[in-house]
Amino acid sequence: MRHNRALPIILTLIGCLVATQATCQIRISRVGVVSSLKDMGITLQTVKSGSTGFNSYSLLCNMYGVISGNETWPGIKLHWCHQEILASKEFRDCHCFLYLGGGACGGYVRDFSSLQHPSPGIMVSMTADAGVLLRYRSDIDIAIDFSAEMGLHLRRDETFEQRMNLSWYANGLLNCWMPSLTIYYKF
Amino acid sequence: MKRKLLFALLSVLTLCTPAAGSSPVRVRFGVDWGYSPQVYQAYTATYCTTQLGYRVTDSGQGFDYYSNGYLLLGVGLEAGNHCAVYLKSGYMGLFKDFRVMPLLGEVQYCFKGKECDTPFVLLSGGAALNEGNFHDRTLLASIGAGYRHHLSPYTTLDIVAKLQGSSCSPQPYDQFEGLVPRSSIIYSNSHQFAFSLGVALYF
Numbered sequence: 001m002r003h004n005r006a007l008p009i010i011l012t013l014i015g016c017l018v019a020t021q022a023t024c025q026i027r028i029s030r031v032g033v034v035s036s037l038k039d040m041g042i043t044l045q046t047v048k049s050g051s052t053g054f055n056s057y058s059l060l061c062n063m064y065g066v067i068s069g070n071e072t073w074p075g076i077k078l079h080w081c082h083q084e085i086l087a088s089k090e091f092r093d094c095h096c097f098l099y100l101g102g103g104a105c106g107g108y109v110r111d112f113s114s115l116q117h118p119s120p121g122i123m124v125s126m127t128a129d130a131g132v133l134l135r136y137r138s139d140i141d142i143a144i145d146f147s148a149e150m151g152l153h154l155r156r157d158e159t160f161e162q163r164m165n166l167s168w169y170a171n172g173l174l175n176c177w178m179p180s181l182t183i184y185y186k187f
Numbered sequence: 188m189k190r191k192l193l194f195a196l197l198s199v200l201t202l203c204t205p206a207a208g209s210s211p212v213r214v215r216f217g218v219d220w221g222y223s224p225q226v227y228q229a230y231t232a233t234y235c236t237t238q239l240g241y242r243v244t245d246s247g248q249g250f251d252y253y254s255n256g257y258l259l260l261g262v263g264l265e266a267g268n269h270c271a272v273y274l275k276s277g278y279m280g281l282f283k284d285f286r287v288m289p290l291l292g293e294v295q296y297c298f299k300g301k302e303c304d305t306p307f308v309l310l311s312g313g314a315a316l317n318e319g320n321f322h323d324r325t326l327l328a329s330i331g332a333g334y335r336h337h338l339s340p341y342t343t344l345d346i347v348a349k350l351q352g353s354s355c356s357p358q359p360y361d362q363f364e365g366l367v368p369r370s371s372i373i374y375s376n377s378h379q380f381a382f383s384l385g386v387a388l389y390f
Contacts, residue, residue: 035220069284093339136338183344183386
């Protein structure tokens with residue numbers, strides 16, 4: 001039943017993205033796979049003609065509790081970030097870009113807890129990231145970045161199931177030291 | 188047995204010996220990570236229950252899908268134009284509630300030579316500790332194939348598929364008493380097969 005509700009929303013989001021691309025001269029520049037100890041998923045990067053920055057849209061699986069073996073299923077996150085290039089340097093083998101970005105994030109994830117099986121809940125947050133993009137001469141680019149999320153987490157209480165708890169999303173800041181490595185295929 | 192081992196070792200060393208005029212030996216560092224779900228498990232365990240002292244034998248086998256992953260750091264030695272030997276260690280899930288820190292040796296053979304984008308095959312084997320527990324002996328072996336893409340002359344991105352077999356002696360789980368303590372185990376052996384799909388980035 002939940003899948004039936006989620007599918008139209010995802011299709012609408014993809015439709016909006018394609019429509020925006022057609023009307024605002026935005027083109028998809030890269031698609032990639034995100035690998036990290038905190039999140040894994042896929043990402044899509046778009047650039048607007050005449051702009052120096054780029055937008056990243058990611059669909060991520062939140063791995064909190066999964067890698068340690070406490071949980072079987074990961075949480076899910078949608079992540080948008082606008083990134084601007086601050087500096088660039090040409091090396092012998094690759095072109096290196098330093099970027100900084102900000103955006104928003106939302107999803108259905110677990111938050112840091114002393115309990116072995118914390119309840120998942122809805123998370124909405126602002127996000128900031130900084131990283132390095134290595135552009136090679138081949139079709140593949142690699143990005144390494146750090147991101148932090150500051151937001152709220154609404155979940156059902158683990159003991160009293162009728163009660164809802166609202167708290168800061170602690171994992172967004174606690175896990176910001178974990179780097180994400182993204183392998184992009186560029187068009 | 189000793190002769191077979193010696194023959195295998197000599198074969199590997201012969202493959203890794205640089206041919207005359209080939210490129211020099213190069214040391215490489217990198218990271219491997221990927222998804223490695225268990226697909227088949229066979230286990231046998233004999234233990235004494237702690238409350239009544241009954242001897243219980245439990246066994247089973249069959250297809251059992253359980254998601255796992257691995258993250259390994261590696262150092263490699265490329266000698267000759269086709270062969271490379273790697274030593275890898277990290278963190279790896281084998282089956283439900285059983286994660287290990289392996290130490291693996293890996294031999295790779297590239298079909299078109301190490302300077303080109305090329306398919307390759309690999310053979311890997313080693314031992315592992317169950318999260319720092321020295322009581323378990325865990326042995327791992329895998330066979331696989333992949334494709335190496337050069338991002339630059341010194342940076343490569345590998346896409347690797349492997350079939351992995353492992354053997355270990357885990358603590359059995361009793362349906363009434365939970366995890367059986369190690370002092371009550373008479374015999375425990377478990378074999379797993381996993382299919383893995385991963386990526387490796389080496390510099």
